[in-house]
Amino acid sequence: MPHIKSLRSTLGSIASCAAGVFFVSGCSGLTSENSSINPSYLAYTTMTGTVTVPDTVTHGTLFTIQIQTIGGGCTQEAAGTDVTVNGQTVEIRPTDRTVVRNDCPSNLIYINHTANAQVAAAGVATIKVIGITDAPAAGATNNQYIIQKNVVVR
Secondary structure (H helix, E strand, O other), X not given: OOOHHHHHHXXXXXXXXXXXXXXXXXXXXXXXXXXXXXXXXXXXXXXEOEEEOXXXXXXXXXXXXXXXXXXXXXXXXXXXXXXXXXXXXEEEEEEEEEEOOOOOOOOOEEEEEEEEEOOOOOEEEEEEEEEEEOOOOOOOOOOEEEEEEEEEEO
16 A cells, blocks of 8 residues: 555645635645645545535525545645635635654544635535545546535525
């Protein structure tokens, strides 16, 4: 079984925060030479992350999305979530922090993330949480993994 520390270290360091009219973001964006911020694993070995959304929300009002990503080894904490809303589509990209050290535990854990979003108009909104996997589908050109949910917007 591959060790998360070695998988995470090959991904490089990314961090971004942005804001806009229908855009809500919470992210740290701070790194040091001893840590990196990487896309979160939504699927790793036999584990799959979870996404919890309300059944119904009110248009123009913030609602909360709960996300569990997979970590372990030197990756033990959430770094943030980037949230983009475009019409009835909400894209969430969670990130986790990996600390570089020699004494990382040999474990797999769920890491909790919280994101907030709002949708301007009534209808059905699609929530897409975009992360990565250690086992891309056959023929895939990248290791992207998406968990998708729908929410009724009144």
